[in-house]
Amino acid sequence: MINSTAIKFPFLIFRKRLNRKAAQTPTGNLLHADNTAGKPGQVFIVGAGPGDAELLTIKAWKCLQQADVVLFDWLVDKSVLAEIPRHVKTEFVGKRSGQHSMVQQDICTRMVALASSGLKVVRLKGGDPAVFARTTEETAALQQANIPFAIVPGITAASGASAYTGIPLTERNCAQSVTLATAHFKDPEKMPDWHSLAKATKTQTVVIYMGLSRLKEIAENLSSRGVAEDFPVAVVENACCSNQQVIAGNLADIADKVQGAKLTGPALLIFGEVVKSRQQVSLQLLQQVTHVTGF
Numbered sequence: 161m162i163n164s165t166a167i168k169f170p171f172l173i174f175r176k177r178l179n180r181k182a183a184q185t186p187t188g189n190l191l192h193a194d195n196t197a198g199k200p201g202q203v204f205i206v207g208a209g210p211g212d213a214e215l216l217t218i219k220a221w222k223c224l225q226q227a228d229v230v231l232f233d234w235l236v237d238k239s240v241l242a243e244i245p246r247h248v249k250t251e252f253v254g255k256r257s258g259q260h261s262m263v264q265q266d267i268c269t270r271m272v273a274l275a276s277s278g279l280k281v282v283r284l285k286g287g288d289p290a291v292f293a294r295t296t297e298e299t300a301a302l303q304q305a306n307i308p309f310a311i312v313p314g315i316t317a318a319s320g321a322s323a324y325t326g327i328p329l330t331e332r333n334c335a336q337s338v339t340l341a342t343a344h345f346k347d348p349e350k351m352p353d354w355h356s357l358a359k360a361t362k363t364q365t366v367v368i369y370m371g372l373s374r375l376k377e378i379a380e381n382l383s384s385r386g387v388a389e390d391f392p393v394a395v396v397e398n399a400c401c402s403n404q405q406v407i408a409g410n411l412a413d414i415a416d417k418v419q420g421a422k423l424t425g426p427a428l429l430i431f432g433e434v435v436k437s438r439q440q441v442s443l444q445l446l447q448q449v450t451h452v453t454g455f
């Protein structure tokens with residue numbers, strides 16, 4: 161049964177040392193003009209996962225412990241930042257949709273400069289670095305500067321949202337594959353391929369990243385290309401975070417429901433029959449794991 165009302169999950173109790181990282185030492189004097197020690201720098205591009213710090217891989221966590229400096233995005237949850245040791249410098253290089261605080265080129269330049277001065281740099285990105293994360297722009301800059309780099313995967317928002325809401329991404333009776341799509345392109349005038357997306361909903365689950373502000377437009381475009389008005393849709397805001405919210409509905413009513421709930425994102429849009437196969441996952445059990453492991 162779909163519960164079409166907004167559900168709030170006041171569940172995960174993260175460690176209380178959260179905001180300390182926000183006030184952490186800036187890296188201003190970290191950069192040496194030249195790498196006099198000759199120590200080779202290196203960069204780890206690390207996936208932070210969608211929220212809950214316990215979803216970090218062990219390798220990602222170890223990278224954070226060993227870093228000299230961490231450059232992080234706005235999508236990285238406070239609970240993840242709290243895992244960075246106090247002595248490690250941090251820099252916010254956030255790019256929130258529509259409010260670019262640092263352009264991509266400047267992030268690349270900064271990362272190359274820090275690594276060139278011999279530092280071990282972690283570039284911490286929300287979710288997985290391979291999914292809508294502009295990673296190739298950064299790795300191209302590193303390659304050009306001859307800086308060794310590695311990529312550590314993270315849980316992408318679609319996987320995290322699926323697990324923490326109980327909405328499967330595939331289900332053999334209705335969706336044998338899944339499409340991860342974005343509604344936000346480098347060229348803001350560019351539109352998704354509505355025809356392909358509408359066609360995909362017949363057999364697949366379609367998960368749209370960066371689509372919250374265009375939800376109404378997306379629903380209208382799918383509808384005008386033949387997707388039924390009662391086609392199931394779920395919107396998951398702050399997946400895997402303590403303030404996760406799920407709005408479930410259908411193509412005809414989802415935009416109004418989401419507007420009523422005043423979601424601000426980040427949020428994923430899940431279009432698919434799988435929304436009807438939602439499982440009753442217990443977030444309280446996840447909380448118990450937190451207590452057992454001492455996090």
Ligand code: SAH
Pocket residue numbers: 210211235285286287288289290291292293315316317318321368369370371396397398399400401425426427428429
């Ligand atoms: N690399 C990231 C995606 C970055 S694009 C990943 O693999 O998840 C940014 C978009 O990801 C957001 O606009 C939103 O659509 C989605 N997103 C990221 N984290 C999310 C979260 N915790 N809950 C819901 N959506 C999220």
